[in-house]
């Protein structure tokens with residue numbers, strides 16, 4: 541298998557699986573050969589419990605899920621516990637601790653760059669927006685975690701997800717991706733929810749600029765029906781990886797089946 545996120549002619553194909561889903565083992569063991577990276581959505585495994593409490597046995601279970609996934613999938617695995625738009629409450633400390641555990645048993649780890657603000661009230665968010673010192677401290681906390689994951693041998697996808705109508709501007713998107721790169725990410729990711737053709741155009745323009753200005757691979761997603769062109773796009777539009785479905789349900793709105801991507805990017809050799 542060629543190196544992931546390295547071919548500028550096509551995006552890396554990723555699929556996302558929920559360990560809490562019936563038939564999960566079968567989906568994992570029978571993955572289509574063109575899937576290059578499989579995301580394990582650990583939040584899905586805790587959905588039935590209502591919350592991730594961060595007890596010793598929770599961390600052990602998370603590690604066991606990733607080891608099992610690695611052995612069944614026969615390809616690199618990405619560990620993700622989604623809080624932005626996720627259903628399972630988790631504290632900042634438990635999240636950070638969990639990712640440290642996952643780093644030792646995963647090829648890639650998804651780190652939400654906003655995790656120091658998990659659980660923050662609206663009032664706190666206003667205070668943080670007005671206080672560069674807190675922003676800097678949070679950024680340091682994120683880059684320290686990224687460095688620790690690297691030392692353990694994992695690569696890091698730094699991500700943000702915006703569920704409200706977005707993005708606001710080309711600059712906001714490019715700046716966020718640049719920030720992710722500066723914090724040490726191997727891949728900088730941002731997912732928006734375009735609700736008008738103008739928002740989609742903003743996102744697409746940002747993607748083209750990101751290809752020139754952000755010096756690491758980026759993943760730029762427009763979620764929902766309107767965002768579909770961004771999921772078909774490749775690296776030159778700022779999209780070095782794309783999440784597709786293969787048999788299981790979509791893990792986010794607007795994800796396309798692998799077959800649609802295969803048409804655009806036929807396999808070579």
Ligand SMILES: O=C1C[C@@](O)(C(=O)O)C[C@@H](O)[C@@H]1O
Pocket residue numbers: 556579581620622650699731761763783791792793795
């Ligand atoms: O962050 C992403 C991207 C995603 O949100 C999408 O829109 O395809 C799907 C999630 O499973 C994954 O963690």
